[in-house]
Amino acid sequence: IYGVAFPKKEELDEYLARQAEALKRDHNKLGRELEYFTTVDVIGQGLPIILPKGARVIQTLQRWVEDEEQKRGYLLTKTPYMAKRELYKISGHWDHYLDGMFIIGDPDDYSKECFALRPLSCPFQYQVFLNKKRSYRELPMRLGETSTLFRNEDSGEMHGLTRVRQFTISEGHLIVRPDQMVTEFKNCIALAKHCLSVLGVEEDVTYHLSKWDPEDTQKYIGEPEVWEETQEHMRNIMNELQIPFVEDVGEAAFYGPKIDINTKNVYGKEDTMITIQWDALLAAQFDMYYIDQNGDKVRPYIIHRTSMGCYERTLAWLIEKYEGKFPTWLCPVQVRVLPISDKYEDYAQKVLAKLKSNGILAEVDSRSEKIGFKIREARLAKLPYMLVVGQQEEADGTVSVRSRFAGDEGVKPLDGFIDQICKEIRTKEIRREEIKDEPKQK
Numbered sequence: 001i002y003g004v005a006f007p008k009k010e011e012l013d014e015y016l017a018r019q020a021e022a023l024k025r026d027h028n029k030l031g032r033e034l035e036y037f038t039t040v041d042v043i044g045q046g047l048p049i050i051l052p053k054g055a056r057v058i059q060t061l062q063r064w065v066e067d068e069e070q071k072r073g074y075l076l077t078k079t080p081y082m083a084k085r086e087l088y089k090i091s092g093h094w095d096h097y098l099d100g101m102f103i104i105g106d107p108d109d110y111s112k113e114c115f116a117l118r119p120l121s122c123p124f125q126y127q128v129f130l131n132k133k134r135s136y137r138e139l140p141m142r143l144g145e146t147s148t149l150f151r152n153e154d155s156g157e158m159h160g161l162t163r164v165r166q167f168t169i170s171e172g173h174l175i176v177r178p179d180q181m182v183t184e185f186k187n188c189i190a191l192a193k194h195c196l197s198v199l200g201v202e203e204d205v206t207y208h209l210s211k212w213d214p215e216d217t218q219k220y221i222g223e224p225e226v227w228e229e230t231q232e233h234m235r236n237i238m239n240e241l242q243i244p245f246v247e248d249v250g251e252a253a254f255y256g257p258k259i260d261i262n263t264k265n266v267y268g269k270e271d272t273m274i275t276i277q278w279d280a281l282l283a284a285q286f287d288m289y290y291i292d293q294n295g296d297k298v299r300p301y302i303i304h305r306t307s308m309g310c311y312e313r314t315l316a317w318l319i320e321k322y323e324g325k326f327p328t329w330l331c332p333v334q335v336r337v338l339p340i341s342d343k344y345e346d347y348a349q350k351v352l353a354k355l356k357s358n359g360i361l362a363e364v365d366s367r368s369e370k371i372g373f374k375i376r377e378a379r380l381a382k383l384p385y386m387l388v389v390g391q392q393e394e395a396d397g398t399v400s401v402r403s404r405f406a407g408d409e410g411v412k413p414l415d416g417f418i419d420q421i422c423k424e425i426r427t428k429e430i431r432r433e434e435i436k437d438e439p440k441q442k
Helices: 010-024 027-033 052-069 083-091 122-129 178-199 225-238 309-322 342-357 373-381 391-397 412-425
Strands: 080-082 116-119 142-151 165-178 204-212 245-249 260-262 272-279 300-310 335-339 362-364 385-389 400-402 405-414
Touching: 010 027, 010 245, 010 342, 027 335, 052 142, 052 165, 052 178, 052 300, 052 309, 080 083, 080 400, 083 116, 083 122, 122 142, 122 165, 165 178, 165 309, 178 272, 178 300, 204 342, 204 373, 225 272, 272 309, 300 309, 335 342, 335 373, 342 362, 342 385, 342 391, 373 385, 385 391, 391 400, 400 412, 405 412
Parallel strands: 204 245, 335 362, 335 385
Antiparallel strands: 080 116, 142 165, 165 300, 204 260, 260 272, 272 300, 385 400, 400 405
């Protein structure tokens, strides 16, 4: 059966406008144009090269997240990228997640060692707890790690930075007493909400309670009553915190239900950015216990969580959210110094040195080009600040400030500008007053 549809002109115009806006913000296009990442055929699908600008953004995010976790009592760990199959057999991943893992060796040949690259770090971090006998006084134990993980995604699923085979994640595991579980779970949600708020994306997400599927129990470990009780705890927490959420059947991990915090990309596809998972089962798999106040052995509970999720996916999200115009504290280049001519190169370098000594990411455009061209290039690069310097600025120790927020901000003392931008970076301010006269590429 063949058919032809003729939409109304206004509907077609609206659709075309949405597509044009999506294409303008698409991280897979814009991220390459702005030189945040690239891909190379001989390296492979889902294995992006993060270029210096993208690596700087990820480094800034990582340092911030690790500092936030340290403030909240997390202990930093560093664990191997691979392990023998025996570790994954204990955790259950060998039986429930084998197709998603990269295997090194023959998985069926037990006469030789067989390894797998880690798809997550939980069985590795458990070894920190298991390193010695633990008392109830040592809990909660909050373990955090910036983990590089590997997952054997289908080639058809690969897309830019949002679906990749190697990625880095702000992963953490909290080993807690059962009576601590609700409070610690709430604290994990609070940390996630704090990260979303600072990045300016809290209003863009939806919350999901990802549950098991009681009609397909072979996918999971544990008894049905444990799953139902755990899911009810999580439901109560979300209601108590007054966070709207939807329930998704069959989206739980094989060892526990989770809260997934999702957002949509510019084309409307939903991705999970942050996960917080309630696990009442894996401690038994690894024979984890602590000694309580009565001298008895007790199984702990475990929270699996991310605070900002996958850094590559977050970079993609922020590129699309801000159309590449990151808040100043996240920008890989925060200031570009523009000498009017070669005669003011020395002063430009002095300005650069003082900016760098204050921790500001800056560079000088030393090309023998007209100043209008340099300004236009800086704006096309979506830099937050440009400092134009010439004869008068050199004589007075000032800089002529231009920004993508307010255009020409006038002449300011160099020290005054440094105080201003350092405060903006320190407070992670998001300046909203974008100017509209975006330059056109010639």
